[in-house]
Amino acid sequence: MKLSHDIPLTPIDEALEILRTSVPRITGSELVTLADACGRVLTEKLVASANVPSHANSAMDGYAVCTRDLVGEPIKLKVVQRIVAGQVGKPLSEGEAARIFTGAPLPEGANAVVIQENCSLDGDQVEILKMVEPGENLRKVGEDIQAGEILLEAGHRLRPQDIGLAASTGLTQLLVQRKLTVAVMTTGDELVRPGVELKDGQIYNSNYFMLSALLRILNAEVIELGVVEDDLVSTMQALEEAASLADCIVSTGGVSVGEEDHVKTAVEAVGGLELWKLAIKPGKPFASGKVRDT
Incomplete structure (x- = not known):
C-alpha cells in the first residue's frame, strides 16, 4: 500500500498504537541458566519444587530447648552441643539444651529457641531467664515457600529478586521466551565504522552503536547489517536479506524526501508501508511497514 506525500502527520500516541497492533508477537521458548534469565519473560508458571526452608531452623542466636523442660525456679539446662548453620545436631534428651546459631537446623527433641539475651x-x-512458647524464634518448614506453590505466572518479566527466588528452590534453568531478533541497518555513503580514519566528507556511524545498545538493554538479539549504500537496489536487497534473518528491522536514515533517501521507496517496493511522518520535530520523517512478515 502506497501513501501519498500529502497524508496528514500522525500524532505520536496514535503512531504508538499502530505500532503496537501491527507488530506480531514472537513465539518459541528456550531454556536459559539463572545467570542469563534476568529481563527475560517466563513462558510457563514457576512452581516451587521444594519447601523453603526445607528444615526447621533457628531464627536467632540462642539456645534450643524443649519447652516442657522449662519448669522450676531457677530454670537450668545442661548445654550438650553447639550447632551452627550447615550442621545437623544430635537429639536432645530431657533437661538438655543446645547452643544454636541463626539458620542452624533445630535438633530433634527441641521445639523453641531462647534468644541469648x-x-x-x-x-x-x-539458666533460662525468660520463658518461651513452642515454636518461638523458629523458621518452620515451608514458612517462606511451600512445595507446589506457584511463585510466578507465565508472561512475567524476570527481575533480579525473581532470579534469587528461583535459586532458593534449587532451580538452575528457566523456560523463557526466545529473544526478539532485530536487524539494524544504517544507510548513508558518508558513514564509516569508528576506528577507521575519516576521509573528507565522512562521519562515524554512531547511530548503529546507540541503537544496538538500546536493543540489548531490552534483551533483543542484534544482527548488524552494516552500512547500506545510498541506492535503491542495494536498499531493497538489504531489506530482503534482513527479513529472512530477523523478526524486526530497524533502519536509520533514508526516509525523508531527498533524492538519496531510498528506504521508504524500497519498503514500498518489497513490502508495504503502514505509517509515515509523525507530528513531532525532530523525528517527523519516520516510517513503519512490513517486508514479508517482518
Missing part, C-alpha cells in the same frame, strides 16, 4: 551461661549450665 534471655539466657545466662555458667560452665555447661544455661
Whole structure:
C-alpha cells in the first residue's frame, strides 16, 4: 500500500498504537541458566519444587530447648552441643539444651529457641531467664515457600529478586521466551565504522552503536547489517536479506524526501508501508511497514 506525500502527520500516541497492533508477537521458548534469565519473560508458571526452608531452623542466636523442660525456679539446662548453620545436631534428651546459631537446623527433641539475651551461661549450665512458647524464634518448614506453590505466572518479566527466588528452590534453568531478533541497518555513503580514519566528507556511524545498545538493554538479539549504500537496489536487497534473518528491522536514515533517501521507496517496493511522518520535530520523517512478515 502506497501513501501519498500529502497524508496528514500522525500524532505520536496514535503512531504508538499502530505500532503496537501491527507488530506480531514472537513465539518459541528456550531454556536459559539463572545467570542469563534476568529481563527475560517466563513462558510457563514457576512452581516451587521444594519447601523453603526445607528444615526447621533457628531464627536467632540462642539456645534450643524443649519447652516442657522449662519448669522450676531457677530454670537450668545442661548445654550438650553447639550447632551452627550447615550442621545437623544430635537429639536432645530431657533437661538438655543446645547452643544454636541463626539458620542452624533445630535438633530433634527441641521445639523453641531462647534468644541469648534471655539466657545466662555458667560452665555447661544455661539458666533460662525468660520463658518461651513452642515454636518461638523458629523458621518452620515451608514458612517462606511451600512445595507446589506457584511463585510466578507465565508472561512475567524476570527481575533480579525473581532470579534469587528461583535459586532458593534449587532451580538452575528457566523456560523463557526466545529473544526478539532485530536487524539494524544504517544507510548513508558518508558513514564509516569508528576506528577507521575519516576521509573528507565522512562521519562515524554512531547511530548503529546507540541503537544496538538500546536493543540489548531490552534483551533483543542484534544482527548488524552494516552500512547500506545510498541506492535503491542495494536498499531493497538489504531489506530482503534482513527479513529472512530477523523478526524486526530497524533502519536509520533514508526516509525523508531527498533524492538519496531510498528506504521508504524500497519498503514500498518489497513490502508495504503502514505509517509515515509523525507530528513531532525532530523525528517527523519516520516510517513503519512490513517486508514479508517482518
